[in-house]
Amino acid sequence: MLTEELKETAAKYLMQTYARQPISIVRGKGAKVYDLEGREYLDFVGGIAVNVLGHSHPDLVHAIHKQAMQLIHVSNLYYTEPQVLLAKTLVEHSFADRVFFCNSGAEANEAAIKLARRYAHQKYGAGRFEIIAMRGSFHGRTLATLTATGQEKVQQGFEPLMPGFRHVPFNDFSAVVAAASDQTAAVMLEPIQGEGGVHVADRTYLRQLREFCTKHDILLIFDEVQTGMGRTGTLFAYQQMDVEPDIMTLAKGLGGGVPIGACLATEPVAAAFTPGSHASTFGGNPLACAAALTVLRTLLEGSVLDHAKQMGHYLAKALASCKDRCRLVREVRGLGLLQGMEVETDARAVVTDCLSRGLLINATNERVLRFVPPLIISEQEIDKFIETLTTVLNRRITDERAGHH
């Protein structure tokens, strides 16, 4: 189907939940993708922080192919080796003792919320169920996770929301203390708010939260759906922040593009789930787990993590120099290869301009651009990206000036 026809057919048959860019992508290689007309794009979206190994990574393609030939799905009524090995590898490289697998970030957070409630319920009774979450957060689109999400735009029209959530400002420890009570089961947050506009949690704040939660046996939940899997330069973001959560959720980068989510927890917390208390038909299926195991092993055994850390520094420096050269840039913030840029112009128009110059980027809102390239991105590709972005931003100044006269 040609792009125009594809757009018309999509407009007719798909529920209209997305505002898509007007291109049809047919293949990808490394940090580049190609549209139907054969145009090349440098990919600084990476499937929204998903394609950590880039597109068509040979080891990932091989693992998926091999597993598909052998066994795709059998359900959790039986053991399958990829799932068990993936859990073991995740546990060996994190604070956690046990893992539950599901299929998305929202589902991983649902599992985390259910686990926290059940832990508190078993230990302290039915009155302890509340989750303190942050303003500006994003945890998913199911009813519980959109309630946890501290952004009205994802909640509007879906009321009544789930009971048992309270929101406080991000990076404000005293607000958490003030909101906490003997009803509080958990505090839930992203170490870096991604969808909310790339806001990094302060180290002191996280340390204070950890101490407070430990003291009151309130569970600390880190949503690392976006920050996990090497995105920030370490396997998980918390590893750079001197605190460990009780529960952590993963998805996005975990399968390198194959849908999979995970909820990890320490032994005493994980013990709240018993046979029958939580489940997912697809969760941890051999195909998804074989893919995720390959992603994880490639990050751990290869040089990808080190490379991601170096490229993260390189990107941050390049963005800082772009800020110096362009007055539309108000702020650059982030960690590793999760970087955001606040601009004094329409961020969505910048995305469109970049697209027309062969660069894919994403705007999290009207003023913030987000850059989440594959971890295999090269210095040359970052240079190219900065060149295009700077040109686009500086052109907007000229165009806006021309527009005023």
Ligand SMILES: *Cc1c(COP(=O)(O)O)cnc(C)c1O
């Ligand atoms: C993307 C995201 C989610 C939701 O993941 P889905 O797979 O879209 O359900 C949850 N939390 C964070 C931090 C995310 O970035």
